[in-house]
Amino acid sequence: MTSAAGVHLAEPRVAPANSEENTMFSDVMIDLETLGTVPGCAIVSIGAVAFNEFEVQPTGFYQAVSIPEWSVAGLTPEGLHKDESTIGWWQKQSSEARRVFEEGHFSTRVVLSLLADYISDIGSPRVWGNGADFDNPIVAAAAHKVGLNPKSIWKGYNGRCYRTVKSQFQDIKLVRTGTHHNALDDAISQAQHMVRICQNRGWRLC
Known part of the structure; x- marks a missing residue:
């Protein structure tokens, strides 16, 4: 891969399935699809994938939430x-992206509990979201609303902002894979981007 500046960029590896390295992941990238843009909004789906400075986990976490009458604003x-404006935005997205509204079979509480299990299986990783005011605080607010302790999902001090790192390395571009606005595909793309930043700029995850 070559950057806009013509610099050759190393590509992230994908860890081989069942390797010992799969237990060595230090970080998790999460991505949400939602029906709003601020904490307290409904979560449509959650994608997450573990990674480290060298590679991305070959499998990740994905669950959609069951939302009755998703296209009707309200609670x-x-x-x-x-949110009405976010509903309007969704109605303009691809049919592949909107398929998420047919996939949800679980409540928000169940999906967040499953996410907590996924993160716990990795250990106590840092958890990255795309914006300090978006993914992570929306998860925390939803957890509060449905009667879960956000600290049961991840410790607050482990929260990290992918968008901040991305802004510091603008010559290394995000390369999207899969379906844009599919939560797992976006989480994987963002994790791969972080690995490229680490590999090509010597940046350390912390």
Whole structure:
């Protein structure tokens, strides 16, 4: 891969399945699809994937939330809000992206509990979201609303902002794979981007 400046960039490896390295992941990238843009909004789906400075886990976490009448603004049965402008935005997205509204079979509480299990299986990783005001605080607010302790999902001090790092290395571009606005595909793309930054700039995850 070559950057806009013509610099050759190393590509992240994908860890081989069942290797010992799969237990050596220090970080998790999460991505949300939502029906709003601020904490307290309804979560549509959550994608997450573990990574380190060298590679991305070959499998990740993905769950969609069951949201009755997703296209009608107001509150979900769990008390999370569905924003009219975000609903309008979703209605303009690809049919592949909107398929998420047919995939949800679990409540927000169940999906967040499953996410907590996924993160716990990795250990106590740093958890990266795309924006200090978006993914991580939206998860925390939703957890509070459905009666979960956000610290049961990850410790607050382990929260990190991918967008901040991305802004410091603008010559190393994000390369999207899969379906844009699919939460797992976006999480994988962002994790691969972090690995390229680490490999090509000697940046350390911390």
